[in-house]
Amino acid sequence: xxxxxxxxxxxxxxxxxxxxxxxxxxxxxxxxxxxxxxxxxxxxxxxxxxxxxxxxxxxxxxxxxxxxxxxxxxxxxxxxxxxxxxxxxxxxxxxxxxxxxxxxxxxxxxxxxxxxxxxxxxxxxxxxxxxxxxxxxxxxxxxxxxxxxxxxxxxxxxxxxxxxxxxxxxxxxxxxxxxxxxxxxxxxxxxxxxxxxxxxxxxxxxxxxxxxxxxxxxxxxxxxxxxxxxxxxxxxxxxxxx
Amino acid sequence: xxxxxxxxxxxxxxxxxxxxxxxxxxxxxxxxxxxxxxxxxxxxxxxxxxxxxxxxxxxxxxxxxxxxxxxxxxxxxxxxxxxxxxxxxxxxxxxxxxxxxxxxxxxxxxxxxxxxxxxxxxxxxxxxxxxxxxxxxxxxxxxxxxxxxxxxxxxxxxxxxxxxxxxxxxxxxxxxxxxxxxxxxxxxxxxxxxxxxxxxxxxxxxxxxxxxxxxxxxxxxxxxxxxxxxxxxxxxxxxxxxxxxxxxxxxxxxxxxxxxxxxxxxxxxxxxxxxxxxxxxxxxxxxxxxxxxxxxxx
Ligand SMILES: Nc1ncnc2c1ncn2[C@@H]1O[C@H](COP(=O)(O)OP(=O)(O)OP(=O)(O)O)[C@@H](O)[C@H]1O
Ligand SMILES: [Mg+2]
Numbered sequence: 433x434x435x436x437x438x439x440x441x442x443x444x445x446x447x448x449x450x451x452x453x454x455x456x457x458x459x460x461x462x463x464x465x466x467x468x469x470x471x472x473x474x475x476x477x478x479x480x481x482x483x484x485x486x487x488x489x490x491x492x493x494x495x496x497x498x499x500x501x502x503x504x505x506x507x508x509x510x511x512x513x514x515x516x517x518x519x520x521x522x523x524x525x526x527x528x529x530x531x532x533x534x535x536x537x538x539x540x541x542x543x544x545x546x547x548x549x550x551x552x553x554x555x556x557x558x559x560x561x562x563x564x565x566x567x568x569x570x571x572x573x574x575x576x577x578x579x580x581x582x583x584x585x586x587x588x589x590x591x592x593x594x595x596x597x598x599x600x601x602x603x604x605x606x607x608x609x610x611x612x613x614x615x616x617x618x619x620x621x622x623x624x625x626x627x628x629x630x631x632x633x634x635x636x637x638x639x640x641x642x643x644x645x646x647x648x649x650x651x652x653x654x655x656x657x658x659x660x661x662x663x664x665x666x667x668x669x670x671x672x673x674x
Numbered sequence: 675x676x677x678x679x680x681x682x683x684x685x686x687x688x689x690x691x692x693x694x695x696x697x698x699x700x701x702x703x704x705x706x707x708x709x710x711x712x713x714x715x716x717x718x719x720x721x722x723x724x725x726x727x728x729x730x731x732x733x734x735x736x737x738x739x740x741x742x743x744x745x746x747x748x749x750x751x752x753x754x755x756x757x758x759x760x761x762x763x764x765x766x767x768x769x770x771x772x773x774x775x776x777x778x779x780x781x782x783x784x785x786x787x788x789x790x791x792x793x794x795x796x797x798x799x800x801x802x803x804x805x806x807x808x809x810x811x812x813x814x815x816x817x818x819x820x821x822x823x824x825x826x827x828x829x830x831x832x833x834x835x836x837x838x839x840x841x842x843x844x845x846x847x848x849x850x851x852x853x854x855x856x857x858x859x860x861x862x863x864x865x866x867x868x869x870x871x872x873x874x875x876x877x878x879x880x881x882x883x884x885x886x887x888x889x890x891x892x893x894x895x896x897x898x899x900x901x902x903x904x905x906x907x908x909x910x911x912x913x914x915x916x917x918x919x920x921x922x923x924x925x926x927x928x929x930x931x932x933x934x935x936x937x938x939x940x941x942x943x944x945x946x947x948x949x950x951x952x953x954x955x956x957x958x959x960x961x962x963x964x965x966x967x968x969x970x971x972x
Contacts, residue, residue, distance in 0.1 A: 509851050510853050510854055513851055521851065538852055541853040
């Protein structure tokens with residue numbers, strides 16, 4: 433595959449956790465340039481912890497996290513956020529007392545001296561999610577769950593980072609909203625974005641990604657392609673996911 | 675009429691200190707119990723420097739800058755290390771009180787425990803309003819409080835930095851994840867907060883004179899004002915708490931007896947916290963519920 437070029441994201445021997453316990457052990461994963469990779473696993477497997485460690489929100493205890501060849505392990509989140517990675521986190525975590533557009537513009541914090549670029553990014557987010565343009569001045573508390581997820585994805589895109597990190601963007605959404613999110617992720621892939629998608633829904637992961645990692649109990653236990661999933665891998669996956 | 679106006683004047687001072695407390699609470703969820711002492715430092719330095727012949731304006735600026743520096747130090751020494759170990763720890767209760775004790779005793783050691791004169795500023799002007807009279811300094815306090823409160827709200831809501839402060843207030847981790855250095859945001863909050871406290875000191879100095887124990891009195895009233903208003907939720911509410919407190923205290927002096935302002939405000943605080951535990955202007959207050967249309971039945 434693309435093993436010769438420097439991948440956008442390379443995580444090696446990552447161990448981390450909370451308190452006395454490591455909830456993530458020896459994780460290896462890579463995302464190539466323009467590749468979309470899924471991280472599947474049951475509740476409590478450690479998926480969010482991996483994503484937050486990449487973003488710098490959880491301290492890395494062991495191992496390295498390379499983004500475009502630069503080791504990010506140990507850097508504070510606000511440094512990693514400067515164009516390296518951006519996250520649409522679990523639970524969306526919008527700044528609920530602020531408007532949709534303010535949430536989006538805050539996402540472009542490190543680009544604020546380049547207002548032209550911020551405008552362009554804002555336009556491309558509104559193009560991806562036209563409904564957000566309509567509600568741009570609305571306080572984000574008053575949005576539906578699907579619309580809030582769109583803001584979270586939009587805010588992540590506003591940073592124009594090397595890698596996009598998405599934590600279960602489909603969770604607790606209506607089928608219509610899931611469809612909008614999936615379409616948007618497919619469009620991002622078409623535009624050449626690199627992304628790491630944490631999911632519990634196999635169907636979403638298979639449609640969006642070209643490679644799937646499976647994680648259980650803090651370790652990566654398997655790796656598959658969508659084709660393998662469709663040719664009988666589904667039953668194995670279902671067993672992992674419980 | 676007289677007690678309402680002079681209540682609003684002193685309430686503006688309490689309100690500024692209450693806002694100072696609320697601004698740092700807003701961003702860091704901690705209360706800096708050395709806030710009153712920061713105000714005292716501005717007052718003492720301004721008094722000392724102007725007595726030594728420094729122009730008053732320069733003395734005031736040096737006084738304000740010093741309290742800003744001490745405000746940042748109180749954060750870096752007494753608050754940040756504790757939050758870094760555990761964001762939800764209450765250790766800052768003790769450490770900021772300790773910081774206050776050090777500042778207060780340090781000031782008493784340097785300047786002695788007795789009051790010193792403070793520049794007169796506008797206090798000799800008389801401003802008749804209806805059948806009441808305020809002095810120039812009281813009018814200045816009211817005007818400054820109005821201007822600073824409005825300025826604070828405009829900056830918070832309309833500027834990029836204000837929005838970043840709001841983001842940090844609701845979710846510091848997420849603010850970091852969008853690239854905010856939340857330590858810098860907190861430091862700015864402590865500078866703004868020390869400025870509010872220091873300005874309150876300059877406004878009240880000509881009345882109280884310069885005394886190392888000024889900080890405890892005004893710090894306490896500022897804290898009560900913040901709680902009455904609901905400043906833990908939004909800083910402007912603290913200003914309204916200050917105005918209510920000021921009018922209550924002056925009213926108690928005028929209508930009960932001249933010592934009543936020592937205990938009456940505490941009574942008001944207790945009653946208000948029973949009615950509305952998070953303050954009069956908090957979103958959960960019965961007062962605020964009156965204004966809002968009833969929620970639609972789902
Ligand atoms: N802040 C925390 N403090 C302590 N333990 C935590 C914390 N966050 C997560 N954990 C624990 O770490 C383990 C992995 O959690 P994590 O959130 O990474 O799982 P996940 O795979 O994202 O699960 P889910 O699909 O339910 O979101 C769990 O056992 C969880 O209880
Ligand atoms: Mg998770």
